[in-house]
Amino acid sequence: MRLFKTFVPFVLAGLVAFSGCQDLSVTNQNDPNRERALSQPGDIETLIQGTFRTYYYASENYEPTFALSVAADEQSSSWGNFGMQDMGSEPREPYNNDPSYGYSAVAEIPFTNSYAAISAALDGLGAIEGGLEIGDADQTARAKSFGEFVIGLAHANIAVNFDQGFIVDQVPTGQFDAENPPFEIVPYTDVWSNGALPYLNQAISTAQSASFSSIPSGWMGATEFSRDEFIAIIRMYRAHYRAAMARNPQERQNVDWQQVADDVDAGYTEMVDDVFAINDPQENWFSGWRYYGKDLVWTRADYKTIGPADESGNYDDWLNSDLSQRLPFDITTEDRRITGEGDPQSDGKYFAYAGASFFPSDRGIYHYSNYAYLNRNPGPRYSYAQGNEKWIMTPATMRLLKAEALLHLDPVANKNQVVDIINESRVQVGELPDALYTDPTGSMSDAQNPVRSDGATVWSMLKHEKRMESFGTASGLAFYDKRGWGDLVVGTPYHLPIPGAELELLREAIYTTETVGNAGKTNTTE
Structure with missing residues (x-):
């Protein structure tokens, strides 16, 4: 069309x-x-x-x-x-x-x-x-x-x-x-x-x-x-x-x-x-x-989203390796949304241990992950996503959006309120130790990190909560957040161009959009 x-x-x-x-x-x-x-x-x-x-x-x-x-x-x-x-x-x-x-x-x-x-x-x-x-x-x-x-x-x-x-x-x-x-x-x-x-x-x-x-x-x-x-x-x-x-x-x-x-x-x-x-x-x-996103053959939970919760050092080693050396690993974490207690190969509240990935190895082993998003909001997984429970926004997503707003508005005056919002999901769902009023606030440039012993800040814990609680909900939510925070991988397009077929109809040059680290449109016509 x-x-x-x-x-x-x-x-x-x-x-x-x-x-x-x-x-x-x-x-x-x-x-x-x-x-x-x-x-x-x-x-x-x-x-x-x-x-x-x-x-x-x-x-x-x-x-x-x-x-x-x-x-x-x-x-x-x-x-x-x-x-x-x-x-x-x-x-x-x-x-x-x-x-x-x-x-x-x-x-x-x-x-x-x-x-x-x-x-x-x-x-x-x-x-x-x-x-x-x-x-x-x-x-x-x-x-x-x-x-x-x-x-x-x-x-x-x-x-x-x-x-x-x-x-x-x-x-x-x-x-x-x-x-x-x-x-x-x-x-x-x-x-x-x-x-x-x-x-x-x-x-x-x-x-x-x-x-x-x-x-x-x-x-x-x-x-x-x-x-x-x-x-x-x-x-x-x-x-x-x-x-x-x-x-x-x-x-x-x-x-x-x-x-x-x-x-x-x-x-x-x-x-x-x-x-x-x-x-x-x-x-x-x-x-x-909401169906194929819960199918362990089609997709896995990316380590860059669940890996920051790892306390074994495996994620850091994986992240610091060349792409060709990024082998899948097990996560040791206190976050019960990712794994069960005491066993990195047990199912968490939101994610499940899925074992070996089915993706072709010649397309990059760095795509592999041992975990899949199977256990939260499971209805669409069993109904071919044709019935109820196709979640768009959750209370946690909206609370955490407000928490970010409060940090932008006045990080000093609003810090305690933000910590309380973070703990609603961090503690009550993830069963992680409380974020504290005395934890450093940090800044929006802080990497996602829920582990206090690894230098977590209020900002880095907020990012982790947003990624856990918004996973698999509104289309593009993770992309929009990470784009605004400055956390997208270098080379990722900031946005899409007007489709080439529409540009042809308008007799406009076909172009593609700027990418992270490479600003400016690129004309793709000869």
Whole structure:
């Protein structure tokens, strides 16, 4: 699917399809049907209802989820599927943005599906703004708020994953002219500040001014959310994406952390069921990330995520070895999320001892790991990720995001509160010794480290908790954190380029993006 094919949608019986043809002059021949469908209240509500699912598959699909995870050294895998070998191998390579690239879906799926969600939501909002009422005023406001929410989310998904994109606030009609495209390419910062954020803000305002009772089952999985829970979810996503925007430590420090903390406080505390998950026993919300990410043949837990908890010296030896000498090892740790007590080959609460890896040795033994993420949130592992419990955000993830906000805002005044937040998971779940108020605060540049005897600081313990508690949850979370902290491996792309196929349609040069330690775009055309 090409970008501007996404921008000529038609709606029929509440379903969105996208027209297309081979030449660059695209005219939507379905406009009459589209206009009739956009005049029916029930079809408009169904149209808007389905937009979150489109966003879900733009953000939580196989692509880019697996690629971002291995690029962050969260999961480890050298299988080619989903771009894992290319994005996770060392030395890292720039992203291949050739339209013929076998794993071009890494960029194409989040890009095209995000704009498909925006396009459909805008069609629905356009009908409402044109005077169409869905049921009563509150039901209309619910649809309007939900559409604004999804438009904000989809722009945010572009902003965190791509170096640039489009701000789309109307669906163009008529012919597409490559010389005069309807939208300007702008930096990711503009996509966030002028596209994502205003729509998220407006979604909250619209919902707060209405009195609808709930977001029905089927709109976000099978769960019905109250109006207050829905507002909390918007604020949760706004906090998540605001922090995720940063490309480097300076940008991370300059995040509006007070707003992040406020959104966590005023938002997530309203969630009744604690974990925000996509639940649907009818198999309508598949998540390959939550199935194959729990399969010891497909993926393993990367030592760079679980290894810092090792107290035997094995991890340090592994990390200081050449890539060709990085043999898998057993971890000795007090962190009960990784192993059981007293036995490095026993299962932990979150991870399991999986033994020898199945990856081809000629692709690098450094991909091997003796551990896999099998034991936490196990439902998707046994249901082919088709049923309930597809976790997106957990209370621990949000608490730890607030803890980081507090450290940025005032590390002296907030230190004790941060230590208490860290200990909620560190001690109560990991069964590690308490972090202490007297432990050094450190700085954001400190490496992940939970071991006090090895010089752990509050910052390094916070990083460890975030990596343990967020593992396998929201797509890209580990990547966004490590990117902002400055912890990505040298050579890792900071973000993805506009897909090469879209650039061809726009008659723009195909490029790839800057990488860690090598700033600047690279033109990949001859």
